[in-house]
Amino acid sequence: MLVAATCAYSNIASSADFPSRTIRIIVPVSAGGWGDVTTRVVAQKLGDVLGQSVLVDNRTGAGGLVGIRYTKEQPADGYTLMSTGSTISIQESVNKEPGYDALKDFTLVGTFARSPALVIAGAKSTYKSLGDLVADAKAHPGQISFGSAGIGTTTHIAAAMMLKQANIQMQHVPYKGNGAAMPDVIAGRVSFMVDAYGSSAAGLHGGLLKALAVTSDSRLPVLPDVPTTAQQGLPGFTYYYWLGLFAPAGTPKEVVKKINDALEKVLSVPALKAKLEAQGTEPFYKTTADSTAFLKKDLTDNQEMIRTMGVPKQ
Known part of the structure; x- marks a missing residue:
């Protein structure tokens, strides 16, 4: 009981102090791609709001699976996040053994951009x-x-x-x-x-x-x-990429809220909005609850789309 109480107190204390060191954002795509470029723009301002450095770490390979699986195994403390979007839904749908469950293994802290x-x-x-x-x-x-x-x-x-x-x-x-x-x-x-x-x-x-x-x-x-x-000649056809910050499942709610609140502040800065729009991107902020609902729909939509298109599982 004493050990459990000590651990609980430690988690509360660490959550209250968050962030006290550098935060890392895993990007599961190669440098120079839209997901990488957009994440770097937001990460810099996110660091300003949170008062700590936010570094971008590209972990590429297997269509995004290398970075996704890596992030899943990191400590659930808010110091390792991942920036991705429909990739996490699509890879779960097209792989027989993706190595993760998007809803069980991650918390979508908040969406932040779409293009x-x-x-x-x-x-x-x-x-x-x-x-x-x-x-x-x-x-x-x-x-x-x-x-x-x-x-x-x-x-x-x-x-x-x-x-x-x-x-x-x-x-x-x-x-x-x-x-x-x-x-x-x-x-x-x-x-x-x-x-x-x-x-x-x-x-x-x-x-x-x-x-x-x-x-x-x-x-x-x-x-x-x-x-x-x-x-x-393709009436009604639209497609948008989107990005959100994911944390390993079990990340304290207080930490998730701090990051989401910081995202909201970052995306309301006129200069950042203008910079994103100059890149053909628009801010796409959602609360953690709304982001989770959005992810559930994205998973369902992609599973149905891939099944209808007849894309074979790898």
């Missing part, structure tokens, strides 16, 4: 629009290829959803991350890739890439000349 996807091709591509790409794919079924950051990643699923609605078939070429795929997209060795604006902006504005479509409800202010997928 539509872009359909991007090399600047020298003959395609001038999504309509050109669809027409070519219909004329050459199964002969056109598209790249992704890996099987079961959001870049793969978003593209597969779009192709299904367009009723076309293409060859899927999975890579080990967006960064690995980009040179082949630029060179035209694959016809296109679905990517977030934040991680393709340099190529778009540097003359290496072109955007054929955006998957948002309306055109992006940063790319006003790029039509939506709905405006190019």
Whole structure:
């Protein structure tokens, strides 16, 4: 009883003092991708609000599974968090043994950002629009290829959803991350890739890439000349990437609340909102309770989507 009481007191004390040292955010995607770039923007300001350094640690591999599994095994004290979104839902759905249960092994502290996807091709591509790409794919079924950051990643699923609605078939070429795929997209060795604006902006504005479509409800202010997928023959089609901060299950509620409160403050800062919007991203804050409900729906939606698309479990 004395040991239990001592441990309970220690947990309360540590929660009250949180944070007293550096916080680490695991990012299960490669450096330079949208999830990495966006997390770094928010992490810096989060550290300012919490009064401690917040470091980003990229743990990549297996479509995000390496970082997810690693985070699951870390102490539930709030000092190791993870930034991810639909990847955690998708990988649980497409793997026979993902090695985690998103709802049982993690607490979604709070969502913080979302971004539509872009359909991007090399600047020298003959395609001038999504309509050109669809027409070519219909004329050459199964002969056109598209790249992704890996099987079961959001870049793969978003593209597969779009192709299904367009009723076309293409060859899927999975890579080990967006960064690995980009040179082949630029060179035209694959016809296109679905990517977030934040991680393709340099190529778009540097003359290496072109955007054929955006998957948002309306055109992006940063790319006003790029039509939506709905405006190019795919009525109702939208797709958004999202990000949230996850903590290992069992993290004290007081710590979770402190982090969520800090997220809310960070996302209300006008300069940060402007910086995110300049990257084609919008703040997407939810409380911990609302974030949990959102995750449950995302898990269900992705499981149903993957089943309907016939994506085989790995």
